[in-house]
Amino acid sequence: MASGGPEIEQLIQLLARLPGLGPRSARRAVLHLIKKKDQLMIPLSAALDRAVLAVRSCEVCGNVDTQSPCSICADPRRGDAGMLIVVEDVADLWALERAGVGAVRYHVLGGVLSPLDGVGPDDLSIDMLIRRAPDYREIVLAVNATVEGQTTAHYITDRLVGSGAKVTRLAHGVPVGGELDYLDEGTLSQALKARTEI
Structure with missing residues (x-):
């Protein structure tokens, strides 16, 4: 005390x-x-x-801002991006914005599916995502590479069948500047599976 x-x-x-x-x-x-x-x-x-x-939550994407729709959703330069990036939470959205990913739109899920923690599909903004999906050419699932994140990605992918949008996910593997002997086996295995031609 x-x-x-x-x-x-x-x-x-x-x-x-x-x-x-x-x-x-x-x-x-x-x-x-x-x-x-x-x-x-x-x-x-x-x-x-x-x-x-x-501060309030954006009624469109789930971002936090002082207006709703948020400044990202209200930005007319993002209107024809055709890409919707799905993230777990607002911190992920902000990280992608800092990285300068381009004139894209976002959708914040509000977490991941986790039956052990009592988080089901109704606890996340998945239904809103399904309603937004037909407006985009590509939906990028930018969820964490955890068991819960991958379970959520598979669930969303199944729900998006027939939406007309191409569903992709972020690449996983060796980070820029990473040294192989410091990486875990799962990361190395995924990097080898997702290898690309030089």
Whole structure:
């Protein structure tokens, strides 16, 4: 238990719930915020208050933005892209945007199928994806290469039969800059199966 009062302890407990922050990291973050109260804590609190009121989920793709449809869906330059990239969550969408994949559209599933965790097709935005599919030439399943991700990809592929869209997935294998002796057997096996001509 931290000394300093219940407000500080509550702040530590709330920050510790964030991904990548445990109790020790949260405690250090809170102490830093307290030391920089005027420069950091007060502006952060104000920004959080504004975000609570302004941030919403896009009614089209599931991205988070301050408008709906989001700025990606509202961008007229993406209108004739013909490619819809399906991702598990918003973090994946943002990663692809940072990578500059081009003038594409997205669809956020909101997770992956996981019967052990009680996540079924009705818990994800798969039905909305099926409704959007006929508007695109290609649907890229950019889900993680986990058992749950691949199960989700197979389920979606089966549901997209007859949509008229070509269904593809991201390539898996050796990352750029990767060294073979540091890679796991599954990655090496997949890279060999998906080899291309030079």
